[in-house]
Amino acid sequence: MNFSAIDPVSAVLDEYGAMTRKIMAGYLPEGQPKQHLYDPVADYPSRGGKMMRPSLCIATAKAFGAATEDALKTAASIEMLHNALLIHDDIEDESESRRGGPTLHALHGTPIALNAGDALAMLSLRPLLDNIRDAGPWISLRIIEEMERMARESAEGQALELGWRKDADQNVTQDDYLVMVLKKTCWLAAIYPCRVGAMLGKRSDIPADAFMRFGFFVGAAFQIHDDVLNLQATDAYGKEICGDLLEAKRTLMLIDVPQHMSPAENLRLNRFLKCSREERNHEDVDWLLAMMKRSGSIERAQMMARGLAGAALHEFTLLFGNLPESRDKAFIRGLVTWVFQRSS
Amino acid sequence: MKEPQRLRRPVPRRTRPNRSILGALSQSDGLPPIADPVDGPEAGGMHPLGPGFGDAAEADFAADPLSDSAREYIDRNVRSASDLIDGQIRQGEETAKSLGRSAFSSLNGAASDLPALLTGLVRAYSDIGTAWVDIVGALAQKAETAVPGTVNGSRNAADMPMIGLSVVAGQPVEASLELFRPAQRLTVQPLVATPPGNAADIREVSFEPDGSGAGGRIRIVVPGGQAVGMYHGLLLADPEGTPAGAVTLKILTLPEDERGRS
Numbered sequence: 249m250n251f252s253a254i255d256p257v258s259a260v261l262d263e264y265g266a267m268t269r270k271i272m273a274g275y276l277p278e279g280q281p282k283q284h285l286y287d288p289v290a291d292y293p294s295r296g297g298k299m300m301r302p303s304l305c306i307a308t309a310k311a312f313g314a315a316t317e318d319a320l321k322t323a324a325s326i327e328m329l330h331n332a333l334l335i336h337d338d339i340e341d342e343s344e345s346r347r348g349g350p351t352l353h354a355l356h357g358t359p360i361a362l363n364a365g366d367a368l369a370m371l372s373l374r375p376l377l378d379n380i381r382d383a384g385p386w387i388s389l390r391i392i393e394e395m396e397r398m399a400r401e402s403a404e405g406q407a408l409e410l411g412w413r414k415d416a417d418q419n420v421t422q423d424d425y426l427v428m429v430l431k432k433t434c435w436l437a438a439i440y441p442c443r444v445g446a447m448l449g450k451r452s453d454i455p456a457d458a459f460m461r462f463g464f465f466v467g468a469a470f471q472i473h474d475d476v477l478n479l480q481a482t483d484a485y486g487k488e489i490c491g492d493l494l495e496a497k498r499t500l501m502l503i504d505v506p507q508h509m510s511p512a513e514n515l516r517l518n519r520f521l522k523c524s525r526e527e528r529n530h531e532d533v534d535w536l537l538a539m540m541k542r543s544g545s546i547e548r549a550q551m552m553a554r555g556l557a558g559a560a561l562h563e564f565t566l567l568f569g570n571l572p573e574s575r576d577k578a579f580i581r582g583l584v585t586w587v588f589q590r591s592s
Numbered sequence: 593m594k595e596p597q598r599l600r601r602p603v604p605r606r607t608r609p610n611r612s613i614l615g616a617l618s619q620s621d622g623l624p625p626i627a628d629p630v631d632g633p634e635a636g637g638m639h640p641l642g643p644g645f646g647d648a649a650e651a652d653f654a655a656d657p658l659s660d661s662a663r664e665y666i667d668r669n670v671r672s673a674s675d676l677i678d679g680q681i682r683q684g685e686e687t688a689k690s691l692g693r694s695a696f697s698s699l700n701g702a703a704s705d706l707p708a709l710l711t712g713l714v715r716a717y718s719d720i721g722t723a724w725v726d727i728v729g730a731l732a733q734k735a736e737t738a739v740p741g742t743v744n745g746s747r748n749a750a751d752m753p754m755i756g757l758s759v760v761a762g763q764p765v766e767a768s769l770e771l772f773r774p775a776q777r778l779t780v781q782p783l784v785a786t787p788p789g790n791a792a793d794i795r796e797v798s799f800e801p802d803g804s805g806a807g808g809r810i811r812i813v814v815p816g817g818q819a820v821g822m823y824h825g826l827l828l829a830d831p832e833g834t835p836a837g838a839v840t841l842k843i844l845t846l847p848e849d850e851r852g853r854s
Contacts, residue, residue, distance in 0.1 A: 401684075430676075456681075456684075460681050461681075551665060551669075555666035555670040556670060559673070559674060
């Protein structure tokens with residue numbers, strides 16, 4: 249069967265996403281306090297989402313020999329933690345919309361949202377503990393250790409980005425950005441799902457650097473494309489269009505554009521970055537967006553994302569090349585290019 | 593039956609340059625293209641990564657006056673990113689060590705020292721006369737299913753019955769239980785001394801199934817004055833009568849200062 253001739257990504261995302269949601273629902277409490285805790289906890293998970301992370305975990309596990317059900321609890325845990333971090337990110341970024349609706353703190357206020365995020369993060373541990381029954385204690389504890397590493401990397405990445413914004417840092421380089429993306433995005437989006445999936449499939453530990461290159465390249469391509477989408481998207485995007493500019497989020501475009509500005513324009517950018525979000529106005533945002541377009545910053549970011557995707561495909565061959573062709577293998581490969589086809 | 597050898601495929605060779613986008617996508621960068629079809633363009637002509645990334649678009653790409661600089665930009669930045677991730681991996685090894693050492697190394701230690709742990713536990717119980725060590729038998733099986741490289745490494749722990757081991761002895765003993773495969777019910781053969789003939793067999797051995805029928809407890813009663821030494825007993829799956837495990841019991845010498853008191 250020629251698996252490469254089929255685009256399996258959307259179908260697999262739908263299928264594995266539905267399976268993960270079903271398992272995840274069993275881990276979301278329904279009792280009291282409902283209004284101020286468990287309803288907010290279940291809000292983001294109920295809004296959908298791409299389900300890329302849990303699907304990548306399940307597909308990697310299956311590609312390495314596991315049965316689907318072997319990976320479902322881990323996949324549910326990944327999605328729960330992802331949603332918990334989204335709640336916190338939205339608060340930290342002062343974001344206003346998420347998955348087509350108001351952010352949780354916009355709906356319930358920051359204290360309720362923060363508490364719901366904490367609860368969801370803690371609840372995400374339970375499926376991993378339940379893994380012990382299915383996968384045994386040795387692999388289950390290794391997966392929890394992987395989660396600990398991922399959580400630490402993610403927090404470090406978020407701290408880097410928050411620090412740059414707090415200090416209005418204008419000396420952030422492309423390498424700084426990529427390190428931040430590796431930590432904040434790639435670990436949870438790709439490295440961790442692949443690593444724990446492979447552990448479940450192989451029923452053994454894996455090398456310390458396994459999937460890090462692949463996860464970095466695919467995760468960074470995903471993030472850069474996401475940053476570009478934020479500037480170009482339509483209402484289908486689901487998040488606040490140009491919200492990254494209002495938040496002065498350090499993206500490749502924002503790092504690149506000062507190099508193509510006059511001193512006066514750099515001065516204006518500097519003032520813009522030092523403002524709080526409330527102080528920034530749409531006139532400045534429109535100006536900055538125009539500068540990015542005019543200077544080619546967006547185009548260069550797109551090229552960079554595609555280059556990283558190419559490197560991800562190369563790493564894919566090294567990691568999966570010897571595995572038998574399968575729907576899951578085709579899905580993982582397809583995911584690399586899928587990141588460029590999505591509009592939300 | 594001898595366990596079949598694990599199949600190992602050769603590790604794919606990392607191509608040169610390390611992670612060049614052009615090399616990765618089978619385009620001409622002065623290096624031989626990668627033969628693996630996984631790296632080739634998608635069916636339909638246009639590469640999924642867009643213009644400039646597939647053979648079908650090669651001519652247009654070359655005619656574009658910006659294409660050379662675009663290629664150079666992409667290649668330089670991907671190489672830079674590749675160096676960056678290699679550096680991060682090296683740094684990350686320290687992070688992983690600091691995070692994982694405590695829990696993971698203690699887990700590994702527990703797995704590798706499991707026999708010592710078992711005998712230690714059993715001995716501690718045996719020293720007070722009667723050993724009820726149900727958890728030990730269960731732990732042994734769980735570890736065996738989870739530790740890679742063991743015969744049962746791929747077996748689902750949930751499938752394994754919970755087999756306990758209790759030893760009644762008036763003198764210090766060390767006992768261990770090994771299961772070769774799952775068995776819901778067992779018959780325990782008398783424990784024979786090693787080498788045979790050195791001592792009387794320990795014949796008061798039995799298997800007591802638990803109420804659920806998914807396991808039970810092996811009970812061994814060591815007669816008073818049983819000779820010091822090593823004893824083994826085979827566990828047979830019931831009713832097939834095929835070997836399913838073994839019990840090893842070591843009767844220890846009492847310390848000199850305690851011998852006079854016993």
